[in-house]
Structures are given as C-alpha cells and as structure tokens.
Amino acid sequence: MEPRVIEIEGVARTFPGGRGRSPTRALEPVNLSVAEKDFVTILGPSGCGKSTLLRIVAGLDEATEGVVRLPSGPVSGPGPDRGMVFQSYTLFPWLTVAENIAFGLREKGLPRAERADIVAFYVDKVGLRGFEGHHPRQLSGGMQQRVAIARALANDPAVLLLDEPFGALDNQTRSLMQELLLQIWEADQKTVLFVTHDIEEAIFLGSRCVVMTARPGRVKADIPIPLPHPRLYKLKTAPEFMTLKERLTEEIREEAIKAA
Ligand SMILES: Nc1ncnc2c1ncn2[C@@H]1O[C@H](COP(=O)(O)OP(=O)(O)OP(=O)(O)O)[C@@H](O)[C@H]1O
Numbered sequence: 001m002e003p004r005v006i007e008i009e010g011v012a013r014t015f016p017g018g019r020g021r022s023p024t025r026a027l028e029p030v031n032l033s034v035a036e037k038d039f040v041t042i043l044g045p046s047g048c049g050k051s052t053l054l055r056i057v058a059g060l061d062e063a064t065e066g067v068v069r070l071p072s073g074p075v076s077g078p079g080p081d082r083g084m085v086f087q088s089y090t091l092f093p094w095l096t097v098a099e100n101i102a103f104g105l106r107e108k109g110l111p112r113a114e115r116a117d118i119v120a121f122y123v124d125k126v127g128l129r130g131f132e133g134h135h136p137r138q139l140s141g142g143m144q145q146r147v148a149i150a151r152a153l154a155n156d157p158a159v160l161l162l163d164e165p166f167g168a169l170d171n172q173t174r175s176l177m178q179e180l181l182l183q184i185w186e187a188d189q190k191t192v193l194f195v196t197h198d199i200e201e202a203i204f205l206g207s208r209c210v211v212m213t214a215r216p217g218r219v220k221a222d223i224p225i226p227l228p229h230p231r232l233y234k235l236k237t238a239p240e241f242m243t244l245k246e247r248l249t250e251e252i253r254e255e256a257i258k259a260a
Pocket of ligand 1: 015016024025026044045046050051052053
C-alpha cells in the first residue's frame with residue numbers, strides 16, 4: 001500500500017455568526033486518509049463545505065476541531081508542500097506568464113538560469129509556448145487557468161489542491177483541460193485533492209471519489225474509480241463509466257434534495 005500523505009482527522013469547522021446572526025456549521029467532523037499518488041475528487045451539493053475543507057488542508061483556514069497531518073507535520077498554515085489552484089483566475093495581473101510561473105521559484109531563491117529552465121518546461125507542458133511574455137489580460141480563461149496550473153506544478157509540491165479549477169470554462173476547453181491534467185498526473189503521479197460540482201469530471205479524473213452530504217458536510221461515500229489509464233474523453237461514454245455516473249448521480253441527488 002502507498003504511504004499516506006494527507007490524514008484528515010475529525011476536521012470540523014463552524015464559522016462564528018456575529019451581530020445577532022447564528023454561527024454556521026460548515027463541516028461536521030471529516031475523516032479522510034489520502035495515499036501518495038491518489039487523485040481524490042470531492043463531490044457534494046453547493047454549500048456543503050468542500051471549499052472549506054480544501055482551504056483547511058491548504059492552511060488558508062483553521063479547523064475548529066480536528067487536525068490535518070502531512071509528512072511535514074500538522075498543518076498550521078500554507079506551505080511549499082501544497083500547491084493550490086482556485087476557480088477564479090488568481091494570477092498576478094502585473095506579471096507576465098513566465099513571471100507568474102516563476103513566482104514561487106523566485107521566493108525560494110532559485111538562481112535565474114534554473115528558474116528559466118523550470119518555467120520553459122512547464123510552459124511547454126501546458127501548451128503556452130510563445131505566450132511567455134504575455135500578461136494575464138491578454139489570455140483567454142483557459143489559458144489563464146493553464147498558467148495557474150503551471151505555476152502550482154513548477155513549485156513541485158507533493159500535493160495539489162484544486163478547487164473547481166475548470167468551473168468557469170466552456171465545455172470544450174474544460175474537456176481539454178481535464179485531459180491535460182490527467183496527462184500531467186499520469187506522468188508525475190502527484191497526490192491530488194480536486195473539488196468539483198461535476199459528476200463526470202469527478203469520475204473521469206479521480207482514482208477515488210468522495211461524496212459529501214448536504215451542509216454541514218461529512219463524508220457520505222468514498223467510491224473507488226477503477227477505470228484504466230491513460231484515460232481519454234471517449235471513456236465518458238463507456239458502460240463502466242455510465243454505471244459509476246448512475247451511482248454518483250443517485251448519491252448526489254439525495255443530498256441536493258436535502259440541501260434544497
Ligand atoms: N468565511 C466564512 N464566513 C462565514 N461562513 C462561511 C465562510 N466561508 C464559508 N462559509 C459558509 O460555510 C458553508 C460552506 O461553504 P463552502 O464554500 O465550503 O461550500 P462549498 O461546498 O465549497 O460550496 P460551493 O460548491 O457552492 O462552492 C456555507 O454555508 C458558507 O456560507
């Protein structure tokens with residue numbers, strides 16, 4: 001068995017209310033153990049605490065109960081062992097594509113020549129050669145998200161945390177980005193936590209799919225996705241894909257009804 005890289009132990013989150021408003025219980029205690037090279041997709045109805053859980057693993061928010069353990073120790077803040085990509089484009093608008101990708105490497109103090117090599121490698125990998133000198137405003141949404149992924153990968157984190165990174169993209173671009181991410185994962189075998197609303201996306205990408213209940217969220221089901229790799233878009237119409245889709249649709253439907 002692969003070693004565990006993320007241990008989420010009894011992690012719960014309540015947001016304080018303030019000014020007469022009652023507190024919001026976003027997450028019930030969540031336990032989740034993620035092995036090295038796992039690609040865990042997290043599905044759940046809107047508002048069930050998916051982003052909150054990911055932000056706690058990233059160290060951007062604090063659990064009110066429980067702990068997240070990494071090989072480096074319990075999470076107490078962001079760290080270079082975790083790379084995060086959000087739904088909205090979070091590139092630095094005043095930096096070029098190359099400068100955005102190199103940002104973390106600069107912070108780490110890597111020499112210029114080494115930074116340039118790493119940037120060139122990831123620019124190639126995400127298909128942005130020729131756009132190194134462009135600024136984010138000169139790129140389409142899909143291109144910006146490719147830069148964000150390249151920036152996260154360039155730091156070579158053990159864990160990638162992705163919060164609906166393709167949520168704002170059109171279907172065609174989204175499909176291409178899914179294939180690109182899978183190719184990268186198949187080659188680099190990173191450990192990935194990927195939050196999504198999209199059942200097909202959760203199956204197509206994941207080696208495991210965790211379904212959360214309606215808010216306050218907890219783990220409702222943890223379903224292995226034993227589909228072979230490499231995965232290409234045609235897989236989405238295969239019978240074994242459809243069977244998984246049916247099962248997950250039913251799980252999510254029950255929760256969406258509760259949430260509504
Ligand atoms: N900073 C905050 N202060 C107060 N409440 C918050 C805060 N962040 C999140 N919440 C609440 O916690 C709950 C869970 O939010 P979260 O964003 O984690 O859900 P989600 O499952 O990611 O939702 P969606 O799929 O719609 O993005 C929601 O009810 C939300 O209003």
